[in-house]
Amino acid sequence: MISVLGISCGPSPENTPDPNPYEIQYPAIMDQYLPPIRIPDDNPMTVEGVELGEKLFLDTRLSGDNTMSCASCHLPEASFSDQAQFSIGIDGLEGRRNAMPLVNLGWMFTLLWDGSATSLENQAFTPVVDPVEMHTTWPDVEARLSADSEYPDLFLKAFGTRNIDSTLVSKAIAQFERTLISANSPFDKFLGGLPNGGWTETEWERVLNGRDIFLAEEKGDCFHCHGSPANPLWTDNFFHNNGLDETFDDPGLGGVTKNPADNGKFKTPTLRNLLFTAPYMHDGRFNTLEEVVEHYSTGLKNSPTIDPLMKNVAEGGVQLTQQEKDDLVLFLKSLTDSTFLR
Amino acid sequence: MKIQHYISAFLLILTVSCKEDVQPVSHEIGFSFIHNVGTEALTTNTIGYTNEAGNEFSVETLQYLVSNIRLNKNDGKIIEIEGYHLVDIYQPGSETFSPGSLVEAGNYSGISFVFGFDEADNISGEYPDLNLANWNWPDMLGGGYHFMKLEGKFIDEQQNEVGYATHMGTAREISGNESIFHPNHFEVTILQNFTIDSETSIEIKMDILKWYKTPNLWDLNTWGAGIMPNYDAQVALNQNGQDVFSLGDLIKQ
Incomplete structure (x- = not known):
């Protein structure tokens, strides 16, 4: 009787060892x-x-026609960003914002250009069903993954159940995303004590400037x-609001x-x-770092919500000299961690 | 008779031990930070305030750091509350500070705290939560952390709406080719009698207008943006900040 009750009271407990805790290795x-x-x-x-999350992140079965994965717009070789100005979804439709790089997300207490996602787990739900992105439904994704020869066992090992649902998919992807830690740039190495960050002394003088x-x-x-x-x-x-426009086609945070x-x-x-993450800004309008720096130097546009920290707006910006702009760009390049690419 | 002696001795021991065990009654206290512009409660993002110099201005950002809060008892005892707290009008919950401290019941004569960090605490990169909050003060200006960011817009002399950023931290003085870094925190002391007799939240009020009033009349046309490396402006903020705080209500739970 007890045994019958036990079976009929919900999903059968599946006898599997507890998953192994993942220890984050923090760079110094x-x-x-x-x-x-x-x-x-x-x-x-x-x-x-984490292993399951990585597999899901790369799996095209999360899209309606099995052609797109998360990695299609967050390219591992591009610091998990998209080098296109706007990502193209499975139906050939264009998004309206540049895909953000996925770097050090575990510390990011705000997510996405407009802050619309409240957590990594929450964020993963959206692109799968977005008509301009992966354009499918979660029941379809769950069915495809459940029919796979490996996934049910992988979910069992990670979450103690073979019942695959969207919540567990998003949790696994979020776990993987928290492992994407980048902190091995020349400037990191310099802070860690490596002379000139491994660059030449002449270069490093300009970086410090x-x-x-x-x-x-x-x-x-x-x-x-x-x-x-x-x-x-x-x-x-x-x-x-960093002074890109006088009026806004895209309200950003205000839309949320x-x-x-x-x-x-x-x-x-x-x-x-x-x-690795060009083009720049939420709409990918700038192709080079030089254009970005020029924007802050001479290209600011006024609007009612422009940030008070934007200076000399009437004159277009902070008016850096060419040498200052060049050195600033070189400093930005010193924040590049090539070992992060996959 | 013998038994009586034993009973008396036992009662004595009991009395003595009870006296030794007596602990002062204590209550949990917290703080809430209230922000006014003159007599009005702060509202953000609209130019509707006028400072002493006649600048019409708005407030878009207000963040500041308080540390080492102390409560002064009438009997001379000082109750110290360790740590620091970053107030940010946009961070839910940051306008209240509940250190979890139990404070002795009794009559108090006032409260004091450090605005910012004192010299011993103001160490570059020392506090991970403040680093994450991007609260650092550049090493070229003496390092450590910001004490305050007060930002918004004002109407300048050309009648344009422009930004201001009243940021405070270590004051750098340039002397010849040398930089001299002056600690720029100040101690706020508010003398006011109050009684702690239950769980209590103490209101600490800031009047934003006073940052721009005395002893230095502050004109945003002169010191609007870019004042961090300006030694005179940093010193003036220190002087003007001395009277911006007052004690509000004590909210008994």
Whole structure:
């Protein structure tokens, strides 16, 4: 009787060993300056969960016609960003924003250009069903994965059940995404004690000059939004109107909060691995770092919500000299971690 | 008789031990930070305030750091609350601070705290949560952390709406080719009698107008943006900040 009750009271308990905890290996610079990554209580990281998440991230069966995976727009060889201005979905439709790189996401307390996702787990639900992205349905994805010869066992090992659903898929992908830690750039190495970050002394003098322009409020004043040596995320995780337009086709954060004071504000992207993540800005309007720096130097446009930190707006910006701009760009390039690419 | 002696001795021991075990009654306290512009509660993003210099301005950002809060008892005892707290009007919950401290019941004569970090605590990169909050002050200006970011827009002399950023931290003085870094925190002391007799939240009020009032009349046309490396502006902020705080209500739970 007890046995019958046990069977009839819900999904049968599947006899499988607990998954192995995944220990995040923090690079020295992250360990020194940042708190540990916050892991949700209901999605602890496990070796099996991370492996499953990576497999799902690369799996085209998460799209309607089996042609697109997460990695199609977040290319591992491009610091998990898209080198196209706008990603093209399975129906040939174009998105309206540039795909953000997936770097050091575990510390990002805001996600996406407009802040619309509240967690990595929550974010993973959207692209699968978005008509301009992977354009399928979760029941279809669940059916395809359940029919696979490997997935049910992998979910069993990671989550203790062969019943595949969208929540577990998103949890696995989020676990994998939290492992994407990048902190091995020349500038990281310099902070760790390597002379000149491994570059030549002449180059490094210019990098340090660029760093000073980055940090000087009367020069670039980049650090108020983009971090500093003690904030190695190189983003403040907040939203700003950085003077791209006088009016907004895309309201950004304002579209989420419905507060007009937030119109034209977008999340500050990380400056890590910029050499691989062009084009730049939420709409990918700039193809080079030189264009980006020129924007802040002479190209600012005024609007009611422009950030107070944007200076000399009437004159177009901070008016850097050519040498200052060149050195600033070189400093930005020193934040490139080639070992992160896969 | 013998038994009586034993009972007396036992009662004595009991009395003594009870006296030794007596702990002062304590209650949990917290703090809430209230922000006003003159007599009005702060509202953001609209140019509707006027400072002493006549600048019409708005507030878009207000973040500041307080540390080493102390409560002064009437009997001379000082209750120290370790740590620091970053107030950010846009971060839910940051306008209240619940350190979990139990504070002795009794009569108090005032409260004090450090605005920013004192010299011993203001160490570059030392606090991971503040690094994550991008709260660092550049090493070229003396390092450590910001003490305050107060930002918004104002109407300038050409009647244009432009940004201002009143940021405070270590003050760098240039002397010849040398940079001299001056600690720029200040201690806020609010003398006001109050009683702790239950779980209590203490309101600490900031009047934003006072940052721009005395002893230095602050004109945003002069010191609007880019004041971090400006030694005179940093010193003036320190002086003007001395009276911006007052004690509000005590909310008894």
